[in-house]
Amino acid sequence: MSTPAPALRKRIAAEFLGTFWLVFAGCGSAVLAAAFLSPADVQLGIGFLGVALAFGLSVMTMAYAVGHISGGHFNPAVTVGLAAAGQFRWRDTPAYIVTQVVAAIAGAGVLYVIASGRPGFDAVESGFATNGYGDRSPGGYSLLAALVTEVLLTAVFLFVILGATDTRAPRGFAPIAIGLGLTLIHLVSIPVTNTSVNPARSIGPALFAGGDALGQLWLFIVAPLAGGLISGAVYGLLLGQNEPSASLESATLA
Numbered sequence: 001m002s003t004p005a006p007a008l009r010k011r012i013a014a015e016f017l018g019t020f021w022l023v024f025a026g027c028g029s030a031v032l033a034a035a036f037l038s039p040a041d042v043q044l045g046i047g048f049l050g051v052a053l054a055f056g057l058s059v060m061t062m063a064y065a066v067g068h069i070s071g072g073h074f075n076p077a078v079t080v081g082l083a084a085a086g087q088f089r090w091r092d093t094p095a096y097i098v099t100q101v102v103a104a105i106a107g108a109g110v111l112y113v114i115a116s117g118r119p120g121f122d123a124v125e126s127g128f129a130t131n132g133y134g135d136r137s138p139g140g141y142s143l144l145a146a147l148v149t150e151v152l153l154t155a156v157f158l159f160v161i162l163g164a165t166d167t168r169a170p171r172g173f174a175p176i177a178i179g180l181g182l183t184l185i186h187l188v189s190i191p192v193t194n195t196s197v198n199p200a201r202s203i204g205p206a207l208f209a210g211g212d213a214l215g216q217l218w219l220f221i222v223a224p225l226a227g228g229l230i231s232g233a234v235y236g237l238l239l240g241q242n243e244p245s246a247s248l249e250s251a252t253l254a
Contacts, residue, residue: 006069006070008092008095010069010070011069011070011071011092011096012070012095012096012099013069014066014067014069014070014072015066015070015073015074015096015099015100015103016099016100016102016103016106017062017065017066017103018059018062018063018065018066018067018070018072018073018074018103019074019075019099019100019103019104019107019200020103020104020106020107021058021061021062021107022055022058022059022062022074022075022104022107022198022201023103023104023107023108023111023200023201023204023205024107024108024110024111025054025055025057025058026051026054026055026058026129026201027107027108027111027128027129027201027204027205028054028111028114029046029050029051029054029055030051030054030129030194031111031115031126031128031129032111032114032115033045033046033050034046034047034048034050034051035047048186048187048190048191049187051186051190052183052184052186052187052190052195053183055182055183055186055195056179056180056181056182056183056184056186057179057183059072059074059175059178059179059182060175060176060178060179060180061179062074063174063175063178063179064175067174067175070096071088072175072178073088073096073100074100074198074200075100075197075198075199075200075201075224076096076097076100076101076198076199076200076224076225076228077154077157077158077197077198077199077224077225077227077228078157078158078161078198078228079093079096079097079100079228080093080097080225080228080229080232081154081158081161081162081227081228081229081231081232082158082161082162082232083232084228084229084231084232084233085158085162085231085232085233085235085236086236087162087165087232097200100200101199101200101203101204103200104200104201104203104204105203105204105207106204107204108128108204108205108207108208109204109208111205112128112208115128123208123209123210124209124210124211124213127194127209127213128205128208128209128213129194129205130194130202130205130206130209130213131193131194131195131196131202131206131213131216131217131219131220132146132193132194132212132213132216133145133146133147133193133216133219134216135212136212136213136216137191137192137193137194138190138191138192138194139191139192141191141192141193143219145192146192146193146219146223147219147223149188149189149192149193150189150193150196150197150219150220150223150224150227151223151224151226151227151230152227153185153188153189153195153197153227154197154198154223154224154226154227154228154231155227155228155230155231156181156185156231157181157182157185157197157227157231158227158228158231158232158235159231159235159239160177160178160181161174161178161181162231162232162235162239163177163235163239164177164178164181166239182197185197193220196220196223196224197224197227198224199220199221199224199225202217202220202221202224203217203221206220
């Protein structure tokens with residue numbers, strides 16, 4: 001007999017913690033450590049690789065820490081994708097999404113306070129780990145390139161999540177696969193959009209950077225949600241065998 005799901009208040013508390021950590025740690029690695037220079041101007045920063053690992057590790061650690069309570073979404077695109085796949089109740093999606101966005105803003109807010117402690121810091125000038133296209137893309141990539149990248153990679157991320165938590169998959173390894181999947185996604189797309197695949201992650205920093213970051217924010221809300229919905233809707237048709245995926249809380253159990 002299956003174990004009853006925790007109360008909604010416990011699940012959204014877990015989602016808050018997980019999303020807060022993802023935004024603070026992932027974006028914090030980009031803002032505080034990516035291009036760090038020593039007093040002698042020696043490059044000690046972690047670069048793109050370090051930022052990619054930080055995002056992947058943030059999801060993996062929190063998936064193990066609180067995934068057994070909330071399912072470990074930490075991302076509105078994941079929530080709607082799982083709902084589209086029939087693995088999450090639509091009636092709970094508003095509470096999850098609101099919590100994720102609030103947690104992302106809180107994580108970005110704490111990061112802003114810390115980053116502001118360095119003389120000369122300017123969230124607008126630095127970009128504050130926001131996402132962008134055109135002149136705001138790290139590699140100068142176009143709107144179309146950014147749109148395709150975000151839809152495709154969010155869809156792939158949902159495929160990884162659904163596959164790793166499938167009842168046919170090895171048990172206990174889902175957070176590792178999901179964390180490494182997110183790391184790989186960042187390695188591919190940081191030069192294109194600075195990597196969103198998560199509307200909450202994009203909203204939080206953009207509110208503090210303002211200006212053009214807010215003007216381009218729409219893409220990083222619409223594209224990940226579209227990718228999540230597409231992936232959730234087609235996963236069962238392509239790879240399912242009339243067997244539901246396990247929830248992340250059960251997939252993390254040995």
